[in-house]
Structure formats: C-alpha cells, structure tokens
Amino acid sequence: MKKKTILTRRELIISGLTTIGGLMLPGCGKKLPPTYGNILRMGDNFTYVAQRALLPGQSMAKEYQQSDISSFPATGTTNPANKSNQYYSEAWDRFHHNEFANWGLSVEGRVARPKSYSLAELQNFPSRTQITRHTCEEGWTAIAEWTGVPVGKVLEHAGILPTARYVNFYAYDGFMECIDMLDAFHPQTILAYGMNGKNLPVPHGAPVRLRVEKQVGYKSVKYLQRIVVTDEFVDVGDTGWSWYVGM
Numbered sequence: 001m002k003k004k005t006i007l008t009r010r011e012l013i014i015s016g017l018t019t020i021g022g023l024m025l026p027g028c029g030k031k032l033p034p035t036y037g038n039i040l041r042m043g044d045n046f047t048y049v050a051q052r053a054l055l056p057g058q059s060m061a062k063e064y065q066q067s068d069i070s071s072f073p074a075t076g077t078t079n080p081a082n083k084s085n086q087y088y089s090e091a092w093d094r095f096h097h098n099e100f101a102n103w104g105l106s107v108e109g110r111v112a113r114p115k116s117y118s119l120a121e122l123q124n125f126p127s128r129t130q131i132t133r134h135t136c137e138e139g140w141t142a143i144a145e146w147t148g149v150p151v152g153k154v155l156e157h158a159g160i161l162p163t164a165r166y167v168n169f170y171a172y173d174g175f176m177e178c179i180d181m182l183d184a185f186h187p188q189t190i191l192a193y194g195m196n197g198k199n200l201p202v203p204h205g206a207p208v209r210l211r212v213e214k215q216v217g218y219k220s221v222k223y224l225q226r227i228v229v230t231d232e233f234v235d236v237g238d239t240g241w242s243w244y245v246g247m
C-alpha cells in the first residue's frame, strides 16, 4: 500500500491535476499557498528581504547522536535508472554511469546569476552535518546523518532577488516540491550529498537530495535536477497533500 499512495501523489503532480490549488486573493491576482490565513504560517508570503529579520527566531529540528542512527527504508523512486519503472530517467541514468561527473544542479528563476552547480562546487561550500529524524507521511520514521550545503548559501551565491518568495525543487523522476523562504533559509535545510558518512546512496536520492528537517518526508526531494526561485506561489505539489506540513 505504501508505494501506491506515493505514486498516486506523484501521478497527480505529473499530470498537472490539482485538487486544492492556491487561493486567489481578489484584486491583486496573487496566488497564495493553500495554508494562507494560518497565523502560524504568516511567513508563507514573506519575501527574501523580509525573512532575514525573522530567521533568528526559527526553531531547530531536534538533532540526535551517532548511536541513534537507525535503519532507513527507501521509498518512492529508489532507482531512476530502472527502465521498467515509469519514472525512468535517461538523463539521470547517463550521469550515474559517469559517477555524476557531468551532473549539475541548475539554480534559476529569480536569481541574479543563474548557474548550474557541479557536485564539486556544491561540496566546496561550507558544509553542515546533522543527525535528524525523517517522518514519512505514511507512518514510519528513521534517523540518519546528513551532510550537505545549506540551501540558503547556494541561493545567496546565485544572487537571490529581494522579491523572491518561494523555491521550487524538481527531480529527475518527475517529483517536485515547493518551500517558502523561512524553510529555504532555515539552517537545517540542506542540499545533502552525504548520508551516514558516505556519498548519498542511489536509493536515497544520489547524487544530491533536499533535506527539509522542519517538514514531513515528502518535502525532501531526491534526485535533484533543478531549483527555481519564484516571486509568486506556483502550485506544483499540492495535489491533495498539504503544502505545509510542519513537524
């Protein structure tokens, strides 16, 4: 049953169907996330400039000890090079064959210097390592150590524009998710290339995955391809699943 739910969510995303959709604010034509109006998530509509003042007030997800690290199931897509899977990615398959030497993560949209970052470039940023608990919406949790570069560092390097509000993450298997500036610049929100002291394994999203420690598992996009910064809410992932699912 596990798999079915995930596939259903993703099939909806891929086919572009939306069951909830963002709310339209009358008069200004601005699309806002479905959770808008929840006082606890007023940050949803803050710009990059506004979030900088608020960031120090954000809480951290609990971090654990090495001895707490558990076994960790892989779910959803676990190998984009599997040709019998409908989410097969020829591009990812080629990068994988080449040990991700030519792989790059494109950062585009509302940034002054759009750029494709190689794995080496991402690894050259100051890194962060954290041991956290992953919570899947389907009812399991697991603890692992993740190493990567904070998303905020890469966005600042690309020159994020002051009006930017959201960051969309696209994966090679068609999966996509959107987060706001508070989550994007949260210190524990990282582009992870390491898991438990090794390179990120294929089943867990090689070569680089997102970790959003303040939200449920499905925000942590594996097999990253593209990051697109936007000024307005783009309803990419809201297919009956909540846009914001805080922990």
Ligand SMILES: Nc1nc2c(c(=O)[nH]1)N[C@H]1C(S)=C(S)[C@@H](COP(=O)(O)O)O[C@H]1N2
Binding pocket: 006, 072, 073, 074, 075, 076, 077, 135, 136, 137, 171, 172, 173, 175, 203, 204, 205, 217, 218, 219, 220, 221, 222, 223
């Ligand atoms: N690209 C991609 N990212 C994804 C998924 C997926 O199927 N494809 N599944 C999501 C879900 S529902 C969960 S719980 C976690 C699972 O990560 P894991 O396989 O490392 O346990 O990845 C999330 N990110």
Ligand SMILES: [Mo]
Binding pocket: 075, 135, 136, 137, 138, 217, 218
């Ligand atoms: Mo999940």
